[in-house]
Amino acid sequence: METLNNLFLIIAKFIRSFFADPQSIWANLTMNVINFIIVVLIVVLAALILILLERKVAGWTSQRPGPNRLGPRGWFQTIADALKLMGKEDVTPAGADKVIFKIAPMIIFCLPMMTLAVIPYGNGLAPVNIDLGIFYFIAISSISTLCFLMAGWGSNNKYSLLGGMRAVAQMISYEIPLLFSLLGVVMITQSFNLGTIVEAQGTIPFIAIQPLAFAIFLIAGLAELNRAPFDLVEADQEVVAGPFTEYTGLRWGLFFLGEYGNMTALSALAATVFLGGWQGPGFLPGYVWFFMKVGVMIFIMMWVRWTFPRIRIDHLMHLAWKVLLPLSLANILLTGLGIYIYRFVMGG
Template sequence: METLNNLFLIIAAAIRSLFADPHSVWANLTMDVINFIVVVVIIVLAALILILLERKIAGWTSQRTGPNRLGPRGWFQTIADALKLMGKEDVTPAGADKFIFKVAPMIIFSLPMMTLAVIPYGNGMAPIDLDLGIFYFLAISAISTLAFLMAAWGSNNKYSLLGGMRAVAQMISYEIPLLFSLLGVVMITQSFNLGTIVKAQATIPFIVLQPLAFVIYIIAGLAEVNRAPFDLVEADQEVVAGPFTEYTGLRWGLFFLGEYGNMTAVSALAATVFLGGWQGPMFLPGWVWFWLKVGIIIFFMMWVRWTFPRIRVDHLMHLAWKVLLPLSILNIFLTGLGIYIYRFVMGG
């Protein structure tokens, strides 16, 4: 079991041993390239698997079959959809700002790769071990609002711009309670390092100590990745599909991949901060426990999408500013009070 638990560390050490100096510039550069490829593979595989899983869960919740024709039990349906998107015509509107229009989906797709680079998938298995891991994660995630605005503005479509502004307003509003929900954990551990936060949960996961923060994080995370019931940008009752209206083919597909990549990143951070990351009983390797926890959170997000009705935009903003924000501030106050009482009792 020890070998399985450290399997990827053993592989990394074997690759480094191929160099005369295992810690030379070229060895470090090679490992950085390999880490980048691994993160890209995670994003692509996550998208391929989650798209099919979403359809299966949609069929399950509404008592339908779901994809069942192409391949065994419909498992090749996602591959067919990807090939279809690649074959569609890539149309750029005549009046669009071509540079901004084309760059926006690339940014959306690249952001999950940058955030997943600091997630520890096992003990010592973070591609990049940053002391400011949570800070970096939130900072990079916030750039997605700029990408949505770029897509809306670059399309040269007033309805796209309106939808993009609504998306940005929603994402900025929910970023604040999401950030505050993580402060309680930072206060307890006195660290922004994700690896340190996971190790602090060796005895008890922080979902037990911070249940309110976990609920706030999940709700705000759903809104951040524009998942139902918060997907007003591309809602069926809207005139157009927001900033995605003018996109076709592979560029539209990058937005789609970005959504599932962001969902994976949000779930990975929740598993790391609140569910103990790779910590778990020793009969399974740590990296298996990590992905099981991520899978449970993703399943919950998909279940919510196909269970709850979409809410109105004014209710959406009301929930962010008048419910989640005060609750997140209350959680910070209660956490600080709990730390003070604990230190007083232990000191006394």
């Protein structure tokens, strides 16, 4: 089991052994390139698998069969969809701002790769280990707000612009309680480093100590991902497909991949901060525990999507500013009081 736990570290050490100095700049550069390729593969493969899984979960929740014709039990349906997207014409509206219109989907597809780079997938298996891991994750993921605005503005379409402005209002509003929900864990561990936060959960995961913060994080995270019941950005009865209305083919597909990539990244952050990350019983390697916890978070998000109806825009904003924000501030206050009382008792 020790070998399985350290499998990827052993492989990394073997690759570095090909260099005269295993810690040279060229060895580090090679490992960085390999880490980048692995993160890209995680995002792409996760998107392909999750698209099929989404349909299976949708069929399960609504008592429908789901994809079951193409390939064994419908497993090749995602491949057919990808081929269909690649065969579609790439149309750019005549009045669109072509530069903004074309780079928006590229940026949003790259963001999950940047955020997943700081996640510790196992003991010592963080591609990039930085002390401000949570701060970096939130900062990079916030850029997606700008991408939706760029897509809506660059399309030169009133429905796209309305969808883009909705995205800005929704995502900025829910970023605040999302960030505040993480502060309780930061206060307990006194660290922004994700590896340190995982190690602090060796005895008990933080979901048991911060259940309110976890609930706020999950709700705000769903709103940040623009997933039902918070998919006001692309409410088809009102704004057609919002910022995506004018996109076709692979450019639309990049938005689709970006959504699933961001869902994977947010689930990975939740598993790291609240569920103990790679910590688990010793009969399975740490990275297996980590991906199992990520899978549970993804399933919960899909289950919520196919269970609850879309809410109104005024209810959406009310939930953010008048419910989640006060609750997140109350959680910070209670956490601070708990830390103070604990230190007073232990010091006494």
